[in-house]
Amino acid sequence: MTPxxxxxxxxxxxxxxxxxxxxxxxxxxxxxAGGTELLLALRHRALQYQHLVDIKVIPGLNSIQAANDWIxxxxxxxxxxxxxxxxxxxxxxxxxxxESHVANVRVRASxxxxxxxxxxxxxSDPATLLLALEAVVRTEGESxxxxxxxxxxxxxxxxxxxxxxxxLTSIHIPVLLPVQRAAxxxxxxxxxxxxxxxxxxxxxxxxxTISQARIAIGCxxxxxxxxxxxxxxxxxSREEVEALIPQAAEVLADDAELIDDNEGAADYKRHLLGVFxxxxxxxxxxxx
Ligand SMILES: Cc1cc2nc3c(=O)[nH]c(=O)nc-3n(C[C@H](O)[C@H](O)[C@H](O)COP(=O)(O)OP(=O)(O)OC[C@H]3O[C@@H](n4cnc5c(N)ncnc54)[C@H](O)[C@@H]3O)c2cc1C
Numbered sequence: 065m066t067p068x069x070x071x072x073x074x075x076x077x078x079x080x081x082x083x084x085x086x087x088x089x090x091x092x093x094x095x096x097a098g099g100t101e102l103l104l105a106l107r108h109r110a111l112q113y114q115h116l117v118d119i120k121v122i123p124g125l126n127s128i129q130a131a132n133d134w135i136x137x138x139x140x141x142x143x144x145x146x147x148x149x150x151x152x153x154x155x156x157x158x159x160x161x162x163e164s165h166v167a168n169v170r171v172r173a174s175x176x177x178x179x180x181x182x183x184x185x186x187x188s189d190p191a192t193l194l195l196a197l198e199a200v201v202r203t204e205g206e207s208x209x210x211x212x213x214x215x216x217x218x219x220x221x222x223x224x225x226x227x228x229x230x231x232l233t234s235i236h237i238p239v240l241l242p243v244q245r246a247a248x249x250x251x252x253x254x255x256x257x258x259x260x261x262x263x264x265x266x267x268x269x270x271x272x273t274i275s276q277a278r279i280a281i282g283c284x285x286x287x288x289x290x291x292x293x294x295x296x297x298x299x300x301s302r303e304e305v306e307a308l309i310p311q312a313a314e315v316l317a318d319d320a321e322l323i324d325d326n327e328g329a330a331d332y333k334r335h336l337l338g339v340f341x342x343x344x345x346x347x348x349x350x351x352x
Contacts, residue, residue, distance in 0.1 A: 196262035248262045
């Protein structure tokens, strides 16, 4: 196995200090959280940093808190922290459930939610669900703080919109309204998921009708996305919605620029979308 090149680890006490360190080291420096992607990328020389800024040591970056009708998750929280958090399990069980199926327990114990989103690896589970939940990510850097939607942060495969020295610091997720039901389903046969699909359905009458739908898909395209046209089709009585699922899945596939990759061919992913959209709607409405 190719050995790692030498690097120096810096441990900032604050976000401001971390940001300054990243700016100071420029292209030779990178942010280091759980290291599950970063160390692989360094080993394969896909990234070449001589200076790593370890953000896990910054106080407060790994907290999970409730604020009004939002849950705030620090960017350095690991998948395992989120999966096991009593607050997330109570207020956003769909997030705890999704996190419990990310990778394997070793990756979940080190890998962070911030690292997952910033690395923008296309086969990401959290990004797809967070997009459907209309989560907002907070970033901090030299020029101040910003709040972005997930699809503003992730702007391509392995690409994010962070500026030099800017860090993702937290993720704010709105708690679902009493009329909202959410589900995340995934399909995986290899190391990374081939499909991730999240729905958030507004049903004022306990599942008989759907007044509004949000659908996000990921893993089968370069970055997660929603489709307004497909969402529009999933409105009406449950029977009407179920009848339109095959067409809505085709619209999702057309809008998504499905790709052929290690996880499967684009045509196969198109087929998976129909199967898993039906499962996601049933799971959201029936809790099955
Ligand atoms: C074997 C394996 C299986 C996996 N399976 C899945 C899966 O099923 N589903 C899934 O969703 N993911 C999967 N992953 C991805 C995993 O979730 C990520 O590896 C992990 O969350 C990345 O977090 P990290 O803290 O290790 O990031 P790091 O490796 O430390 O960093 C990744 C990148 O993000 C940058 N970065 C990190 N934190 C920040 C921040 N706060 N602000 C700015 N930049 C930052 C780093 O500079 C680096 O470029 C898998 C990974 C592996 C290795």
